[in-house]
Amino acid sequence: MVKILIDGVDKTKEIESCKPINNGYSIKYKNSDKKYNYSEKRVQIEGNSSWQNNLKYFKELASKISIIIKNYNVLEDRYKNLSNLNKDSILKFYLKGTLPPSNKQINHVRFPFGFNQSQKLATERALKKRLSVIEGPPGTGKTQTILNIIANLIMDGKTVAVVSNNNAAIQNVYDKLKKQNLDFLVAFLGKDKNNKKGENYGIP
Numbered sequence: 001m002v003k004i005l006i007d008g009v010d011k012t013k014e015i016e017s018c019k020p021i022n023n024g025y026s027i028k029y030k031n032s033d034k035k036y037n038y039s040e041k042r043v044q045i046e047g048n049s050s051w052q053n054n055l056k057y058f059k060e061l062a063s064k065i066s067i068i069i070k071n072y073n074v075l076e077d078r079y080k081n082l083s084n085l086n087k088d089s090i091l092k093f094y095l096k097g098t099l100p101p102s103n104k105q106i107n108h109v110r111f112p113f114g115f116n117q118s119q120k121l122a123t124e125r126a127l128k129k130r131l132s133v134i135e136g137p138p139g140t141g142k143t144q145t146i147l148n149i150i151a152n153l154i155m156d157g158k159t160v161a162v163v164s165n166n167n168a169a170i171q172n173v174y175d176k177l178k179k180q181n182l183d184f185l186v187a188f189l190g191k192d193k194n195n196k197k198g199e200n201y202g203i204p
Contacts, residue, residue, distance in 0.1 A: 002045060002046065002050075003045070003046040004018055004027075004043065004044075004045055004046075005043070005044040005045075005046070006027075006038060006042055006043055006044075007042055008044070014029050014030060014031070015027055015028070015029060015030070016028045016029060016030045018043075018045070020096055020097055020098040021037065021098065022098065022099060022100070022101045023039060023040055023101060024037055024038050024039045024040045024042075024043065025037070025038050025040070025043045027043075040087060051085075051092060051095035051096045054095040054096075055079075055082060055085075055095055058079060058095075059076070059079045059080070059082070062075040062076045062078075062079045063076045088100075090130060090131050093130075100129075100130040100131065101130070102128050102129060102130070103127065103128055103129065103130060106127050106152050106156050109123060109124055109127060109152055110148070110151060110152055110155060111123070111148050112147075112148065112151050112180075113144050113147040113148050113151065113176075113180075114144065115141075115144070115145075115148060116141065118136075118140075118141075119141045119144060119145045119148070122134045122145050123145055123148045123149055123152070126145075126149050127149065127152055127153075134146075143169075143172055143173060143176060144176075146162070146173060147173065147176055147177070150162070150173075150177075154185065174186055
């Protein structure tokens, strides 16, 4: 049973439908043909469809199925401290089943590393959307797209973290920046050997 509260008042019996939208909910009452939009702060959903229950489900799943190293459950430990999520976090939107709002897109997208049509579209979408997935076989220009994304964000006054479970991928991005004499923008983080690597490259 799902209970819907608006401004703290139980309105479940009066509501015909309640659909999540960006930053809130669209609600249609039984006695009206009109739909009303409410901000997330005003609506509280209790029951099986709430994001809290979805998070609880993933926590339980992580405790049963995960990578265990020397009796240490990696995924369960990551979920353990998750409780009150930031309202703007990607994870909370995912658990609610809604799309996050678009970012303010950079007015003039630059392509200092060149592009083809698919790379241009991928770069523009990545700069606009809160979450993007860019995929393709080797040689299709994924790294080049990443470089264009980095360039636009830096020219817009932002910082960028490039992370991977594959050190070669990070090295590839660095090498291509270095080729354009832009390696001064890079600082290696993480393990001590990576930090020393950065020092060897003359990075402060």
